[in-house]
Amino acid sequence: MIPSLFIAHGAPLIAIENNEYTQFITQLGQSMPRPKAIVVFSAHWESTDQKVSEVDTYSTIYDFGGFDPSLYTIQYPAKGKLEIAKEIEDLFTQNGVPFQIETTRGLDHGAWVVLRLLYPNADIPVIAMSVNPNLTPEEQYKIGKSLAVLREKDILVIGSGGTVHNLRAVKWADNGEVDSWALEFDEWLSLHLKKWDLDSLFNYEKLAPNAQYAVPPYGNEHFVPLFYAMGAADDAKKATLLHRSFRYGNLSHSVWQFG
Template identity: 70%
Template sequence: MMPAFFIAHGAPLLAIETNEYTQFLQRLGQTLPRPKAIILFSAHWESTVQKISDVKQYRTIYDFGGFPEALYQIEYPAQGDHQTVKEIQEAFEEQHVSYEIEKNRGLDHGAWVVLRLLYPDADIPVIAMSVNPHLAPEEQYKIGQSLSKLREKGLLIIGSGGTVHNLGAVKMAGNDGNIDEWALRFDEWLARCLTNWDVESLFHYSRLAPAADLAVPPYGKEHFIPIFYAMGAADNEPKAQLMHRSYRYGNLSHSVWQFG
């Protein structure tokens, strides 16, 4: 049984940095059982209908601007896997989840920054998945839940985003190690709910969580919601463990949660 993960992808700069968080992700990739394939829900692929990538080999998408040239030289030529796509389709059809197949899109930085740290050789097949920020959290959870049995087949399910991700509040010019108190309060509330598998509170985070309007602004909730897809994928083994949490730029969280 493979676990499911929520993994923060932070700023694109993580791809060329060496720090506490990048070193943690590298160790995590070395210690996990080798997955048959990876199913990854990325905050940077939004769609009103659930999309499933079915490609032979991914191109690398540089969906950002104004960063060092070295970032634009990185490639992550992961392969797809048609058999895994078929298994996802069967799982969705069994649970009446509507979907569409995408045959052209590459991997955005929400996917390849994380994958390159975990599996730098790009030698594990990847199935990229979209997220829908317009769905209720319960529905996002149910999409993940429909894939829960695939973990028994050696498939690693990842939601890539960020628990606190407010680009209007980050302090890119200063990184003095100080953490905004509101970001800590939100993440600590989230940790209590996740550890207790309190899905009812989580589904109403926008009303119940302290500083939710700052941690998950309306224009940025696509970064938070991958946690529901990942958590739902472990609904058949409801355990949550905080594996890592650190911050950059005052409040940008680098959280890794393991489910299952």
């Protein structure tokens, strides 16, 4: 059974950088069993109702500004797969998850940056999914859990975001040092993920050290894809940290495998 993944998409620059993190994601795509399709929950697609993409071929969305001009020439023309989108909609119906169908939206950089590193040929069908940061972590987990059966069919579920993502705190002049507050939060998170301690994780805002700084209320959309990806492995309840590093003082680059 294929695992689900949480992958930090970092700054858009990782799409053109060659470093420890980009090399790791590229190698991960080469070493994992090839999925039949990919379901990706991106932090950069927020919606009050769960959205499911029924798109034939995705356009590439450049939802960022002020970066290297070459970023705006990248294309990732992944195709969708209606059969799998319909299966997801059936699962949501069975599990009482309200949803809406989206037929035109392309892939934002939270999706295509990660997918392009994993599978550069854009030759695996993709079903793009929105996230709702206003739901409780338990509700987000439930949405992911309703898709757990897809893993038995070699469909890869990915949550793309960042465990520590406070753009007001990042230090673009990166000296390689990691802020202690960011590390303390991420280590607390790691401990409770490995225990599959849902009670603590669902209450991370009150229990985790520096939670309000690591996951600020205005930026929690980057954190919540973790719960969607985790829920998709509720049947296994196993979390493995595959990679963790930091850029710009506190922006986390972490990859978690669930299942």
